[in-house]
Amino acid sequence: MTRLYARLVPLLAALAMIATPSLAQARRDSLDPTAALLVELIRINTSNPPGNEGSVAALLAPRFKALGFETEIIPTPEPGKAHLIARLRGNGSKRPILLAAHTDVVGVEREKWSVDPFAGIVKDGAVMGRGAIDFKGGIAVFARAAMMLAERKVPLDRDVIVLVEADEEGGKYGTSWLARDHWSQIACEFALNEGGWIITGDGGAVRYVSISTADKGGAQLIVSAAGTSTHSSMPLKDNAIFALSRAMARIAEYETPVTRSRDQQGSAAARDHADDHRPGISQRGLP
Numbered sequence: 621m622t623r624l625y626a627r628l629v630p631l632l633a634a635l636a637m638i639a640t641p642s643l644a645q646a647r648r649d650s651l652d653p654t655a656a657l658l659v660e661l662i663r664i665n666t667s668n669p670p671g672n673e674g675s676v677a678a679l680l681a682p683r684f685k686a687l688g689f690e691t692e693i694i695p696t697p698e699p700g701k702a703h704l705i706a707r708l709r710g711n712g713s714k715r716p717i718l719l720a721a722h723t724d725v726v727g728v729e730r731e732k733w734s735v736d737p738f739a740g741i742v743k744d745g746a747v748m749g750r751g752a753i754d755f756k757g758g759i760a761v762f763a764r765a766a767m768m769l770a771e772r773k774v775p776l777d778r779d780v781i782v783l784v785e786a787d788e789e790g791g792k793y794g795t796s797w798l799a800r801d802h803w804s805q806i807a808c809e810f811a812l813n814e815g816g817w818i819i820t821g822d823g824g825a826v827r828y829v830s831i832s833t834a835d836k837g838g839a840q841l842i843v844s845a846a847g848t849s850t851h852s853s854m855p856l857k858d859n860a861i862f863a864l865s866r867a868m869a870r871i872a873e874y875e876t877p878v879t880r881s882r883d884q885q886g887s888a889a890a891r892d893h894a895d896d897h898r899p900g901i902s903q904r905g906l907p
């Protein structure tokens with residue numbers, strides 16, 4: 621949690637930079653609208669399973685609609701689980717941009733939290749709670765940024781689509797499911813979603829911007845073994861459990877080879893030129 625809090629502060633600095641002119645000013649008066657929205661989102665428990673993402677869709681849809689967005693809640697076959705698509709129309713001369721963020725969060729081990737993870741507590745200039753970083757903070761930023769375009773009647777060449785997703789942390793009705801039948805509603809020229817950081821220093825000056833262009837993927841495996849079954853007092857060499865244990869041990873010890881993509885090399889070079897307050901690990905000396 622300590623680490624989570626430490627990371628939350630820069631995120632809020634980023635929120636302030638993206639979505640509001642001055643969070644510090646707003647803090648003195650009342651909570652910044654983006655931070656206030658984040659508090660509301662955290663207070664909706666969307667631990668997945670079951671997710672309950674439809675509650676977030678129901679909260680946000682009327683707010684988008686009131687500002688002129690076309691909104692659509694896409695229910696999934698699982699009750700209470702839904703995606704929200706909110707589209708702010710541009711003049712159509714360019715293809716849309718998609719801002720996509722997931723609203724489900726992973727479960728909590730409450731005994732390890734020093735605050736109520738679903739209370740949306742504001743403390744020491746930060747909003748604390750499950751999903752503050754991953755990824756309700758992102759929803760709040762994307763939603764408020766798009767809403768501000770509508771509030772200020774900014775002329776747009778392209779539609780801005782906000783997608784509030786279900787089932788990113790697990791489950792089977794995530795964006796792959798959504799894309800199968802609803803591609804036309806989310807088709808875009810490019811999309812922004814989770815990943816990367818904007819870190820600001822004293823006075824709000826931007827010190828570091830990172831963009832994540834890819835993520836490590838997962839591989840789900842079913843490992844099976846066959847052997848001779850015997851009484852437990854007489855295990856045979858071809859015992860299936862032993863074979864599985866050896867396989868698990870090999871998987872546990874496997875080290876993924878380090879490879880450097882062109883993007884990663886560029887990122888490493890940029891980090892090495894950043895000032896010495898850069899977050900993360902210097903990649904000098906990597907092959």
Ligand SMILES: [Zn+2]
Binds near residue numbers: 722754755788814
């Ligand atoms: Zn996430």
